[in-house]
């Protein structure tokens with residue numbers, strides 16, 4: 474058992490703590506994750522049996538389950554930031570890596586649903602990397 478990970482939403486109303494080991498770390502390029510994140514992929518850590526404790530703002534947590542599917546996401550009612558949630562029938566704690574404020578030791582192990590990637594999602598690893606915002 475590793476030390477607890479801590480995280481929060483963008484507006485800061487919601488703060489949480491995670492206890493448990495991250496067994497998997499996937500970047501999911503499926504259309505649902507792209508809609509949910511507005512980006513090329515979701516980046517989720519999976520902690521089977523992990524414990525999620527809301528330190529503050531629990532009343533602001535909203536969850537959405539896509540009808541007829543196992544796809545779910547949790548987010549802040551105020552700022553919309555992605556939040557952890559228990560999925561797969563209560564068995565697995567799914568944690569958006571970007572929601573964490575403490576260091577993440579795990580490294581993503583695979584890009585999944587790669588066949589469903591966006592048409593602009595090609596060669597993103599090779600484009601220029603700027604340390605800050607682009608110049609005007």
Ligand SMILES: [Zn+2]
Pocket residue numbers: 482483484485486487549550551552553554
């Ligand atoms: Zn928020």
Ligand SMILES: [Zn+2]
Pocket residue numbers: 501502503504505506507515586
């Ligand atoms: Zn997905």
